[in-house]
Structures are given as C-alpha cells and as structure tokens.
Amino acid sequence: xxxxxxxxxxxxxxxxxxxxxxxxxxxxxxxxxxxxxxxxxxxxxxxxxxxxxxxxxxxxxxxxxxxxxxxxxxxxxxxxxxxxxxxxxxxxxxxxxxxxxxxxxxxxxxxxxxxxxxxxxxxxxxxxxxxxxxxxxxxxxxxxxxxxxxxxxxxxxxxxxxxxxxxxxxxxxxxxxxxxxxxxxxxxxxxxx
Amino acid sequence: xxxxxxxxxxxxxxxxxxxxxxxxxxxxxxxxxxxxxxxxxxxxxxxxxxxxxxxxxxxxxxxxxxxxxxxxxxxxxxxxxxxxxxxxxxxxxxxxxxxxxxxxxxxxxxxxxxxxxxxxxxxxxxxxxxxxxxxxxxxxxxxxxxxxxxxxxxxxxxxxxxxxxxxxxxxxxxxxxxxxxxxxxxxxxxxxx
DNA sequence: GACATTCTAGAATATATATTCTAGTATATA
DNA sequence: TATATACTAGAATATATATTCTAGAATGTC
Numbered sequence: 001x002x003x004x005x006x007x008x009x010x011x012x013x014x015x016x017x018x019x020x021x022x023x024x025x026x027x028x029x030x031x032x033x034x035x036x037x038x039x040x041x042x043x044x045x046x047x048x049x050x051x052x053x054x055x056x057x058x059x060x061x062x063x064x065x066x067x068x069x070x071x072x073x074x075x076x077x078x079x080x081x082x083x084x085x086x087x088x089x090x091x092x093x094x095x096x097x098x099x100x101x102x103x104x105x106x107x108x109x110x111x112x113x114x115x116x117x118x119x120x121x122x123x124x125x126x127x128x129x130x131x132x133x134x135x136x137x138x139x140x141x142x143x144x145x146x147x148x149x150x151x152x153x154x155x156x157x158x159x160x161x162x163x164x165x166x167x168x169x170x171x172x173x174x175x176x177x178x179x180x181x182x183x184x185x186x187x188x189x190x191x192x193x
Numbered sequence: 194x195x196x197x198x199x200x201x202x203x204x205x206x207x208x209x210x211x212x213x214x215x216x217x218x219x220x221x222x223x224x225x226x227x228x229x230x231x232x233x234x235x236x237x238x239x240x241x242x243x244x245x246x247x248x249x250x251x252x253x254x255x256x257x258x259x260x261x262x263x264x265x266x267x268x269x270x271x272x273x274x275x276x277x278x279x280x281x282x283x284x285x286x287x288x289x290x291x292x293x294x295x296x297x298x299x300x301x302x303x304x305x306x307x308x309x310x311x312x313x314x315x316x317x318x319x320x321x322x323x324x325x326x327x328x329x330x331x332x333x334x335x336x337x338x339x340x341x342x343x344x345x346x347x348x349x350x351x352x353x354x355x356x357x358x359x360x361x362x363x364x365x366x367x368x369x370x371x372x373x374x375x376x377x378x379x380x381x382x383x384x385x386x
Numbered sequence: 387g388a389c390a391t392t393c394t395a396g397a398a399t400a401t402a403t404a405t406t407c408t409a410g411t412a413t414a415t416a
Numbered sequence: 417t418a419t420a421t422a423c424t425a426g427a428a429t430a431t432a433t434a435t436t437c438t439a440g441a442a443t444g445t446c
Contacts, residue, residue, distance in 0.1 A: 003394075046393065051433095152358075158351055158354050161351050162351075174342065184377045195414075196414095196423045198422075235407090236425080243404080
C-alpha cells in the first residue's frame with residue numbers, strides 16, 4: 001500500500017480556499033498553501049497537476065454546493081425562495097461566497113482547465129441553465145428569449161447585484177435586501193407566491 | 194525646453210486601457226503597454242512612478258467619466274434616467290465598462306495608491322455618496338439607513354447586476370434589461386416618473 | 387525482512403516581469 | 417552654435433513564484 005499520507009486532497013483544497021477568501025487569489029501561492037497546513041510544496045504537486053488544477057477544484061466544489069440547493073428550490077417551483085437563496089447562502093458561507101462571487105473564474109484559474117474538470121464545470125453550467133429554462137416555462141407558460149431573460153434577471157442578476165457590494169466590503173448582506181429582492185421578484189415575475 | 198516628447202501621458206494611459214479591456218489586467222505588463230505604442234519601457238517610468246500608478250490613472254479616468262453623467266441626472270431628480278445610465282453607458286463604452294465593472298480596483302491596482310491619486314479617488318467616492326443621499330432625501334422626504342439602502346439598490350446594485358453578465362460574455366446588454374431596470378425602479382422607489 | 391509503492395522533504399531550476407541604470411538624442415534658449 | 421533639459425532606448429538587475437528533481441521515509445505484501 002505504501003506510506004500513509006500525512007495530508008489529504010481536501011486539506012490542500014480547504015487551505016487554498018481559506019487563503020483565497022482572506023487574501024485573494026493572488027495570495028494563493030503553492031508555498032502559501034503548503035505552509036498553511038505544514039506540508040512541503042512537493043506534496044502539492046504529488047496530488048495536483050498544477051496550481052491551476054488545485055484552484056479549479058476549489059471553484060467547482062463551491063459552485064456545486066451553492067447551485068445544488070438553488071436548483072432544488074427551482075425544481076420545486078419555489079422561485080422566490082431561489083432568489084432569496086443567494087443572500088442567505090452568502091450570510092452562511094461568507095468565505096465561499098467571496099471566492100465565487102467576488103473573483104472571476106479566470107482570476108482564480110488563469111490557464112486552461114484539464115478536460116475532466118472542464119467537463120464537470122460544463123455539466124454544472126448546463127444543469128443551471130436547464131433548471132432556469134424549465135422554471136421559466138412553468139412560470140410563463142412558455143420559455144422564449146424574453147421569458148428566460150426576465151427569469152435570469154429576477155433569480156440571478158438582482159440577487160447577485162444586491163449582495164456583491166457587501167461582499168466587497170467584507171460585510172454580511174443586511175436583512176433589508178431580502179425585502180428588496182422579494183419586491184423585485186414580484187414585480188418582474190408578476191407573481192404573488 | 195529639451196527634446197520634444199514622442200509620446201504623451203494619455204497615449205500610455207489609453208494603451209493600458211485598451212490592453213486591460215481586451216486581455217485583462219494581467220496582460221497589462223509594462224512591456225506590453227510600451228510595445229502597444231512603440232515606445233521603450235523606460236519611457237513608461239519617465240512618466241509614471243510605477244505600473245500601479247499608471248493603472249490607477251486608468252481607473253480614475255474611467256470612473257470619473259462614468260460618474261459625472263450619473264450625478265448630473267441625479268441632481269436633476271431624474272432617478273430613473275440615472276438607473277438607466279448604466280446599461281446605456283455600457284453600450285456606448287464597452288471597453289471602459291469592462292475595466293471598471295468587470296475587474297475590481299485591487300485587481301487592476303495591486304499596491305497602495307500614492308497620496309494624490311488616493312485623494313482623487315476618495316473625492317469621487319464622496320461625491321457619489323453625497324449625490325445618492327441627497328436624492329434619497331428628496332425622494333423619500335428623509336434619508337435614513339433604510340431609504341439610502343433602498344436607493345442604492347435601485348440606482349446602483351440592480352443596474353450593475355443587470356449588466357455584468359453581458360460584460361462577462363463580451364456582449365452588449367440587450368434592450369430588454371432597460372425595461373427590467375425600469376420596472377424594478379418603480380417597484381422599489383414607489384415612483385411613477 | 388527485502389521490496390515495491392506511496393508519500394514527504396525541500397533544495398534547485400526556470401521563467402516572467404517590474405524596475406533601475408547608463409547612454410544617447412533632439413529641442414529651445416541664450 | 418553651445419548648453420541645459422526632457423526625453424528616448426533598451427540592456428541589466430532584482431524578485432517572486434511555479435515547477436521539477438533528487439533523496440529519504442514509512443507502509444503493506446511476499
């Protein structure tokens with residue numbers, strides 16, 4: 001079996017996540033990640049092909065967690081709850097929220113993604129798109145361009161806009177914005193819920 | 194008087210702006226800026242203390258231009274027009290919009306700003322804040338925390354959220370979003386205009 | 387208990403890029 | 417036309433960091 005590992009993959013991923021959240025992606029050097037858990041830099045490369053691959057794992061892990069809950073709400077027709085999922089999730093997971101909402105994917109992972117990670121990311125994206133289209137179809141009776149744009153605005157763009165300013169300031173989004181998101185949702189989706 | 198300059202400050206600023214918009218801040222190396230206009234790298238340092246200072250100039254130049262028009266609308270009580278200024282400006286100035294809306298200030302300018310640039314940036318920020326508070330006071334009869342949050346949401350956060358997804362994709366924001374922003378503005382500000 | 391295997395260790399290397407430095411060049415002014 | 421000045425030129429330097437490499441240590445299996 002060989003020597004027992006002192007460190008796990010997830011330890012490296014979580015260390016990178018922590019540093020990225022606290023000091024930004026540029027501070028996530030291979031040396032810093034290793035230092036964070038007391039490992040040698042060589043061990044990073046033993047587990048990950050490159051720094052980029054490590055950070056891509058960070059990205060996918062967070063996006064998958066965020067999106068899963070969002071999609072479940074959507075599938076159950078709970079559009080307003082889905083819109084409110086963003087501020088709630090940001091309050092509960094400030095570090096993760098910083099990473100995927102404050103930084104662009106390309107800022108975190110500069111180079112190309114390896115094929116397997118790329119297909120996992122694409123799969124996430126596809127499931128999100130599908131979920132939104134299905135919800136738009138259910139909400140409006142049809143899902144043409146206009147209905148889809150409208151739905152994305154209410155479910156994604158507005159909650160994101162409401163939250164991002166606070167994330168930049170390192171503050172938790174205050175309660176009021178849930179009310180603003182709700183009012184917007186009602187006006188845009190012409191829904192009462 | 195000395196030798197006539199082959200290049201102007203603005204040529205360097207515009208070159209940096211172009212590269213940042215097209216390839217992102219990381220591509221704005223001193224060598225790339227110099228190459229863009231056929232200047233030697235030394236000339237960059239003849240005019241700017243550092244790469245950071247050059248990029249800070251880029252930032253301030255764009256923010257000032259964007260904000261000026263926004264504030265004039267606000268001062269004239271045209272809240273809805275101010276909210277719609279964002280998508281309109283993004284359509285007219287796609288390169289500038291990319292730089293100040295897609296990238297964070299710290300991503301463009303990594304280090305500390307020199308005192309004079311810092312105070313110019315602070316001044317811009319203050320004038321924006323003051324304009325918004327004044328507008329909130331006029332719109333609601335008072336400008337407490339809730340009224341200010343509500344106003345920023347309708348005037349800043351929602352337009353930003355509506356626009357940013359298209360900027361990421363390198364597309365012009367479609368016309369529909371102006372309608373969404375208008376509906377949101379009406380619902381949130383309880384205004385007809 | 388020898389060996390293949392899996393991992394830790396961290397020094398050495400490669401590379402990219404900001405910045406500095408030394409020379410040289412063109413212009414206005416006297 | 418001599419000179420100070422303001423700039424161009426780009427090679428040399430410094431630094432940071434990803435990646436590679438060689439050595440060594442711990443574990444299960446035969």
